[in-house]
Amino acid sequence: MKLSLPLSLTLGAALASAHRVSFKKIKQPRQFQRRGLDSPSDLQTNVLVDSNNNSTFDLNTVHDLIYLANITVAGVDYPVQLDTGSSDLFIKADTTPIPNVNETTISYNLTYAIGWASGHVAYAPVEFVGISVPSQAFLDADKVNNPAIGYGAQGIAGLGFTRLSSIDLVINSTSSSAGRSLLFNLFAANPQEQNFIAFSLQRTLDDDASDTDEVEGTFAIGELEPQYAAIAGNEHIPTWPINNPYRWNLLLDALIVNDSITVPTTKVVGAPSNKAVILMDSGSSYTYAPVDICKAIYGNVPGASYDASLGYWRVPCSAEIDMALQIGGQVFPIHPLDVNPSTAIDHTLCIGSFVPSSFSIGNDFDWLVGDNFLRSVYSVYDFGDFDASGEMGNPYMKLLSIIDADEASADFHKARGGTPRTNITYTGLNGISVAPSFSISTDISESLEMIGKFIPAMLGIVALNALILIVCCIVWLVSFVRKRRLRPTARTPRARMSPMPPVDIRLERGDSDESGMGPMPMNLRNSYIAGSSPGNHTYEPVSMALTEDTFVPPSPAFHGFDRKGLLPGDRPKSVA
The missing domain is CATH 2.40.70.10 (Acid Proteases)
Structure with a gap:
């Protein structure tokens, strides 16, 4: 694929592309007729012309109901509906199989919101809006029940993502990647093209019976309409x-x-x-x-x-x-x-x-x-x-x-x-x-999407930590009450002592002063002070802050600081 800059930075390059065509109304005999219509006048035909007034390909709009463009399959032009809601190409030609195509034995039925098309998967060189694809997988349809056919179309060109392509899915089952969508193959085979499409669709006024030359709509690949x-x-x-x-x-x-x-x-x-x-x-x-x-x-x-x-x-x-x-x-x-x-x-x-x-x-x-x-x-x-x-x-x-x-x-x-x-x-x-x-940036939108995915896990971890905290509080409370009960029996009365002269107290374990006194016991209440001994540590809360472009899932709650489990006396980190 090609190297491209963002759309706003490549406007000049896009406008210089050769794949933007505008269409004008051209008075000519009606080519197609919609089923069930009383008169062919309900169909109007438009022909795309380039700057030299040479016909390049047809773009027909049928009473503003569907939009058609010509696609060349194996050297023959077929009018197809432009459909951003699907990702497959099917052609219903006058004869089946279509001449000069590579027909396979894979049969398939494409289903749409309205209608369907069935036939065999085939491969052929394709040209679309002046851009060529050496080999495109499509459905060579022999049976079709689709409203687009009644409006003069001979197929549908899906302009969506390969992930939605049914043809790609069925070909993938044969361990082949040759079933990619039309636009995927088009951009892959032509890396110099900007990988976007652009529409401005035509509108016909209710009383518009004239045939004017006013430009009313465009369809382009890799190029923007200058007026827009x-x-x-x-x-x-x-x-x-x-x-x-x-x-x-x-x-x-x-x-x-x-x-x-x-x-x-x-x-x-x-x-x-x-x-x-x-x-x-x-x-x-x-x-x-x-x-x-x-x-x-x-x-x-x-x-x-x-x-x-x-x-x-x-x-x-x-x-x-x-x-x-x-x-x-x-x-x-x-x-x-x-x-x-x-x-x-x-x-x-x-x-x-x-x-x-x-x-x-x-x-x-x-x-x-x-x-x-x-x-x-x-x-x-x-x-x-x-x-x-x-x-x-x-x-x-x-x-x-x-x-x-x-x-x-x-x-x-x-x-x-x-x-x-x-x-x-x-x-x-x-x-x-x-x-x-104002609008939300893409980075923020991505962060919001990731938050939505991780919310269940985050809530579960918070609930687990809350349960652990409650259990720890209960254990501490029971221990505290037991100690309070034991203190009266363990304590012995001490005799009054007269004031003692100053004594040189050594704080190092195992030392003794000249008077023969043993070392002073450590105060257990100060044993959790950071840095007081190698076994102690500072209690640090876990940050749950998010940035626009980073998201680190919270670590499991029961890991010690050596990542091997809790050490004696350690408290689990809380993610609350």
Whole structure:
């Protein structure tokens, strides 16, 4: 892999890359048709062009529902859905097996949140956004049940981590490491490329029937869009978990609807209880959130109601809902046209794009955040910065708000009628607005994660020390009472003595003075003074302080200072 500097320091190099392409609307015959649609006009096609106006590859958006890009497999182009929520590549070609690929006998069934694809694992050279991979493992699908196929896609390109790849898992069972994910292989084969991807997704207004040349969206590998270069100064948003994650999961701080703030909860084990774990999924059109969250969004909208038969909220098309998400200490507004979009068939029927869902306990995320949020931000998915020694750090995301709330309101009412709102502001927890004023550093986040892992062990050690302390107190108390009882019988009356002349007392054991007196006995109460004898020591408490980048687990309680066990007279160290 390559040596790379942090994203904020490599902005110039990233902008000079050759793998950023922008797309414009091009008027041309419709290529695909969605199943169940009354007219092909419900599908709109976009073609990516470079600075010389030469077509480079297709990036199609189907009524803002899915996003497609061409991928070249064994010399043939296939439109595939761009999906940050998965990590596998499958292709459903016109014929099976696909010509000129290395087909294996390994059969597999890929399962998605919606749909599946089955076939055989195969290998082929792949080119994606102008970058080549000599040999990529993928599923040559012969049977597919997936909505993306109905929108004109011939497969799905998973842009997630190898750890989530099912193909890599099945190939690993054959003692081979040739099943790594598409982006892993792409960056490994091209170490000069910056190892991040970046999205700005297109939005189509409800009344937009024109074919303009306005640039509306980009997808890039290793490069930032110049107009969104400010994202380089935004804080890193660590994944959850921070180390070696499965998915592009982040922690959600709060939901902001108008002037109301809702603090989420989580079912994910180990995650902070006052946050929600959200999966950033470009392969999902809508956002799937808990029932109470969706009620907080739509429940107070006049005329809105939940339709149990559809599983959606029905929302009046004229209702402008101003809302934002606070993620990583930063507030990101959502365009109101994406909160209650109109349907492709009936523009007078609007539904809530935040869909009530309940993910089972044991899942590693609480929300699945889709394109209805991602269209309002410029998003960077970074697989980790490299340090000077070539070690890759933890992955993270960066988000940049790309909408103005007042302009978004104007867009909404241009499409739906009514009067736009002005001076719209969003204030999240701790008074944070759209411009972030503070966010927790990655080091602190790592420390918090480690604390969460060690809390059970720490509590167990504290409880054990408390029990030991109680037992020691009881033993001491019993011993003290027994000594108090024995003293009256052991003591003998001493006769009065007349004053004695001064005597030269020697403190060394075994010496005697000229008068024949033996050595003075040692005072046992002073025998625990540090340095008084080789067998004594200073009692030092164990520090439990943590730094941002170090964490030392507490040592076992019953070790002596020679690490071999307690010596006679020693007390165990306490970690309380």
